[in-house]
Amino acid sequence: MSALPQPPVGPPGIWSFPQPKPSQLSNGIELRTYQLPGQQVVSAHLVLDVPLNAEPRDLEGVATMCTRTLDEGTLTHSGEEFPELLETEGAGFGVEVTLAGLQAVLDVPVSHLERALELFAEAVTEPALADDDVNRHVQLRLAEIEQAAANSAQTASTVFRGTVFAADGRAARMNGGEPETVARITPESVRDFYRRHVGPAGATLILAGDFTEDPTERAERAFGGWVNPDQQRIAYRPPAPGPTRALVVDRPGAVQADVRLGGLGIDRRDPRWPAITVASYAMGGAFLSRLNAVLREDLGYTYGVRMNFSPMRDSGFFAVQGSFRTEVVVDAVRRARELIDTSAQPFTDAEVTDAVAYFTGVSPLSYATADGVAGQAGLQTLLGLSDDYVDRNLALLRNVTPESAAEAYASLVRPHDLTLVVVGDAAAVAEPLRGLGFDNLDVVTR
Amino acid sequence: MFQGSANVGSGQHIALLQAAGASVNATTWFDRTNYFETLPTGGLDLALWLAADRLNSLLDALTQENLDNQREVVKEEKRQRYDNVPYGDAMQLLNSLTFPPDHPYGHTTIGSMDDLNAATLDDVHTFFRRHYLVNNAVLSIVGDVSVEDAFARAETYFGSLPPGSKPGKSTAGPLGPLTGGARAEASGRVPADAVYMSWRLPARGTRAFDALDLAFSVLGQGQTSRLHKGLVRGAELAESASATTMGLIGGNSFGFAYSRARDGVSPADLEQAVVDQVDRLRTEPPTEMELRRAKAQHERHWLHELARVDSRADAFSEYATLHGDPGLVNTRVAELNSVTSDDIAAAVSEWFAASDRAVLVYRQEQS
16 A cells, blocks of 8 residues: 655744743842743752862762752751651652752642742751761662662763773762762761852752742742851862773673773863764764664664763763673674774765754753753753753754764764773673774773 | 565664654553654654554565564663663563463563564564554544644545454453462572562552552652651661552553662561561551642652653553543543542452562572
8 A cells, every 4th residue: 555655744843942031039049930831740940059079089979968868857847757748749859969060859730839849948958967867878879889880781881981081080980979988978077068068159949830920939938048158169170081991891691791982072062062963863863873773773783872972061971882792792892983983984964964853853842841941951050051052052953064063073083092891791702802902901890 | 663664664764753853762561562753743744654654564574684683682672671680580570470471461571582582474474463453553643733633644644554353352351369479589690689579459440459559659659658768767677668550451450569678687577577568558558648648749740741742642542542541631630539548448458468469589699
């Protein structure tokens, strides 16, 4: 059948990232309100200007312990009562810890906003940070590290980051802290960190949802009275690159190996960002990207392989990443390194056109919900990007050409100067990987 | 299913959609197989045309070569998601403890390596011809398109596809609660000992299932749940503890509880602590406040689910496919909110006797 020909695709409608109503609370907290019709679940992000390099080197993880203990009781409500009150409002509370700063996050049906916002403020502005709760979270974090270490893919990502970035910078180590420093964290150190760094100075409150009335006054009642005279603001310190290395993390007998092959990247403010977004989509983002088309669709080596550029506040990193069965992983690395060398096969008009259409098309979906918008707005705040960043970036994306994509790509991806991390069976893969030219490959256990 | 059809080249199904700005994927699960894409409205015709061409003519493009290739891809998926992760076989073990071997829920959807190796081109043809019928499919469209227009376009692309003899629903009748206290032990390179429990529950779409869903929420969802308060926060025996239901339509659903031990806590002590909280559901039924919290959390999750066009389309499809009534999406919150303490007490009493659960103890392999 199908006498019907393939139908043409109509142009996408006009879409813009929503713009906030900006204002300020009486203590200086910036308020950004996004009125989003139809979004019955409100999302609130309180963005705190506390970069992780504010942590003392020997207590890394203290920021994470501090944020995780926020909802374990307050000066007003006990650790039993507080989460009960929040959950009774149908609210969800969470925290996000990134190198650039901390966020507390609330999701709640708009009908329960008033009470939930009070409780949200209570957690952030007057947490108990009690001894038992901090100590428990330290133990849980140590257990979490063990769980992550047992997971091959997570280990690959952690070790890769620790290799790509210089060892003396915060970016080389896990956001939540490594076992040695987490084990040293005491309740007093958490309270001390809170006193020194968590406060209204530099904070931004983002509210997104279908508000029945302007939430400014509620925000003022909840957060406007917050003061912390001891608050110190610490400037964000950009990460520095580490030396290029090749590592195998040994997992004797593993049926698969997790691969990360990449290096230092760029952040969203770099003029090359739109071009590298397009180039990396063509190389390892699309289903029929150059990498996935060969390693998955032609060879069946993997469930999926990607090339990701991960931007940070300053700088970033990139990697070809995937899991491959042990028998083929060395060949997969060999082929991946050939495929990412575009010198003989430059990006085409069609690849660029498809990439632009893809990013244009998926943006409205990414930002369709209150939490999608608030999440992006929180990110923009932490990274120092303007409110119209998404629109401007999409406009710049449409100007990318095969030439500009090639130029950005060539300046960042140097196929024979990349860091390699493979988590897998060293006995099976280490020697053959050395044979590919990774002469100084080290085998480590972790 | 993404390898092409009569008018679509290999891999082009996703490639064409992504080039129209689409997010595309598919899932196979116990009760339904789901193909979905979300894209700007101007690509609706393309999406429908591709789906119809595939439904009509997949087998024209299915060769031994691309079957073999995709078999390898699925085996990589199995290694990545199950075989190479800690506790990766726990789900399969629980499936087989909870349901008989020949029951549709007695094994995981991805199958075993042996099953995957054994599937022939002929098997795939037969399966496709039997199940991939236009009269055995539900199409849901959510977006800025009028109802009349959407129906007209669906008719354009799917209207001429030949219906077939619709396969019957699963033959599995409802089973009663587990009896006999099924147990299994497993060990592996895992970072902590863990205890899993599972239950047979009534099928979704019943008041008893909704009641048990709320009971499981009280038992093991969130920071105020009994398992978290009792095991993680209170006695500090566990690094995590939770419980959840998996609503299924084929006669029964699944219920699970799960906890990982803190260092120095024996699996036996952990198991007893989980059992204590499970049994407490009978002796100390959920309080009004606990019930209110469970309902409030459910309502937020449900509102969130309906906040995006893609998850909304999925919800309509789910209720149309499994219950024959997409309108249930609109009454779901009211239905759950109408569950009473008495409903919960009755369901707990019927499905939660001490012998009604299966237990899987997962131990750290001593190196």
